[in-house]
Amino acid sequence: MTETLVVLIVVFVLAMFVGFEVITKVPPTLHTPLMSGSNAISGIAIIGAILVSREGGTELPTILGFVAVVFAMINVVGGFMVTDRMLEMFKRKPEEQ
Amino acid sequence: MSPLVKLLYLVAASLFIFGLKGLSSPATARRGNRMAAVGMLIAIVATLIFGDILSWTGIIVAAIVGSLIGLVFAKTVKMTGMPQMVALLNGFGGGASALVASAEYLRLGAAASDIPINTAISIQLGVLIGAVTFSGSLIAFGKLQELVTGRAVTYPLQKTFNALMFLGTLVLMVMLVVSPGQITAFYVLVAVALLLGVLSVIPIGGADMPVVISLLNSYSGLAAAMTGFVINNHGLIIAGALVGASGLILTNIMCKAMNRSLANVLFGAFGATQQVITAGSGADGDRTVRQVTAEDAATMLAYARSVVVVPGYGLAVAQAQHDVREMADLIEARGGTVKYGIHPVAGRMPGHMNVLLAEANVPYDQLKDMDEINPEFDRCDVALIIGANDVVNPDARTNQASALYGMPILDVDKADHVIVMKRSLNPGFAGVDNPLFYLENTSMFFGSAKDSVVKLVAAIKEA
Numbered sequence: 001m002t003e004t005l006v007v008l009i010v011v012f013v014l015a016m017f018v019g020f021e022v023i024t025k026v027p028p029t030l031h032t033p034l035m036s037g038s039n040a041i042s043g044i045a046i047i048g049a050i051l052v053s054r055e056g057g058t059e060l061p062t063i064l065g066f067v068a069v070v071f072a073m074i075n076v077v078g079g080f081m082v083t084d085r086m087l088e089m090f091k092r093k094p095e096e097q
Numbered sequence: 098m099s100p101l102v103k104l105l106y107l108v109a110a111s112l113f114i115f116g117l118k119g120l121s122s123p124a125t126a127r128r129g130n131r132m133a134a135v136g137m138l139i140a141i142v143a144t145l146i147f148g149d150i151l152s153w154t155g156i157i158v159a160a161i162v163g164s165l166i167g168l169v170f171a172k173t174v175k176m177t178g179m180p181q182m183v184a185l186l187n188g189f190g191g192g193a194s195a196l197v198a199s200a201e202y203l204r205l206g207a208a209a210s211d212i213p214i215n216t217a218i219s220i221q222l223g224v225l226i227g228a229v230t231f232s233g234s235l236i237a238f239g240k241l242q243e244l245v246t247g248r249a250v251t252y253p254l255q256k257t258f259n260a261l262m263f264l265g266t267l268v269l270m271v272m273l274v275v276s277p278g279q280i281t282a283f284y285v286l287v288a289v290a291l292l293l294g295v296l297s298v299i300p301i302g303g304a305d306m307p308v309v310i311s312l313l314n315s316y317s318g319l320a321a322a323m324t325g326f327v328i329n330n331h332g333l334i335i336a337g338a339l340v341g342a343s344g345l346i347l348t349n350i351m352c353k354a355m356n357r358s359l360a361n362v363l364f365g366a367f368g369a370t371q372q373v374i375t376a377g378s379g380a381d382g383d384r385t386v387r388q389v390t391a392e393d394a395a396t397m398l399a400y401a402r403s404v405v406v407v408p409g410y411g412l413a414v415a416q417a418q419h420d421v422r423e424m425a426d427l428i429e430a431r432g433g434t435v436k437y438g439i440h441p442v443a444g445r446m447p448g449h450m451n452v453l454l455a456e457a458n459v460p461y462d463q464l465k466d467m468d469e470i471n472p473e474f475d476r477c478d479v480a481l482i483i484g485a486n487d488v489v490n491p492d493a494r495t496n497q498a499s500a501l502y503g504m505p506i507l508d509v510d511k512a513d514h515v516i517v518m519k520r521s522l523n524p525g526f527a528g529v530d531n532p533l534f535y536l537e538n539t540s541m542f543f544g545s546a547k548d549s550v551v552k553l554v555a556a557i558k559e560a
Contacts, residue, residue, distance in 0.1 A: 024346060043190055045333065069159035073164045
């Protein structure tokens, strides 16, 4: 067990707790946007995808990296935009005049 | 990596958390989602600037291709198709994580023998979870899109085979951790993980899909977190853990709403066979069904002071939510109030019905979840049930012999009048009879959801 690994585990566990705290407060009405939105967040793999394909070229790892960039961008752009489209529809009752 | 970029990842992660916090109310949700998107933008730009990119072309082209595909998906998907969309996006997320972990491993190549044990474990887990998410999500997508059968697919010795597959995966992982240089074993692991994803989703019936999508959602987050361990990146770990937690919470909520354990959903192959209700199964006294005409139902609704609409998936399939809203407007114009009582499993994914009703311009303050609406049925004049069955079955409360016993339901039978709109007396997904249909205060209004609602709208206008 290296020092780095311990730090990473600490970060992971604490983030899980934060996640549980924040997400239990999301009302059932918004569970679908929650899923598509959190899905977009899991597109954070884009960072890893960019980093593994930084050298360019046609080596297999780099090609896999490019495919990962495509996948992650679909996830990020598709996820955030479709969530926005859904949330736009949630409107309060117009005030009676 | 410079400390500055690490701090920028922290900013991004904080924005994700604020964004999810925004989702705690429909009023702040849209801003929340945008904050999370800004966080993602910061993370991507920071990586591009500080990531020592040597060759830009491939990355830029790939990013543009991915963005365009995502854009088209997001703009064209119908709201009824949202479960498929989310399944597909989960798959791409998991796939991306698996690819990153694989690329990192292959890049080490011959040098892989020297990688530390914790990196080796993270790589295996990233590949395993990511690949299972990818292929599992594609199958879930296929089932929801009806490209493959929505029924639970079973075959002899299924559980034994799956258990063997799982053991095989563990053996491969141990092999690769002990001696990370075995590239062949790595490829076999990838193949087995992909197969495992397919085989674990195939035996799950269509109505259990809300659980599966939630679980795959969680996996896609955990896969990203594992990839974070591989490349030693806090941003990935925090974001992945948030999504992992979110998926787990939703999975748990869905299981509770169906009164089933996660193990039962995953391995029970529920809905593989259709149970048939034998005639005369009801030796329990009065089994008279009271039918009602559109005119009578309309009169009841037109003069009701409070109406609770209970929509089921049948309503969404029939695309009748706009007509329901029109009906609600008519009732409200006559001075009644209309609320919607929504069971957690009313759609094909958590919260799906709420999105469909929001699309039909139903204000979100009228959308009530189960715990909110149940105490109100006592004071409700008419409960109107459209295309829902098992979630309003009173047997779930009282009949210990019922397959539904213990499932939380909407207590519609406590309303003064219950109007059930349904095609026929056929049982719902669980294949059990519904005593609600034979209650004295229940009237049945047979017909397809869309036609029936249109008729009701016309009749209420006349009333």
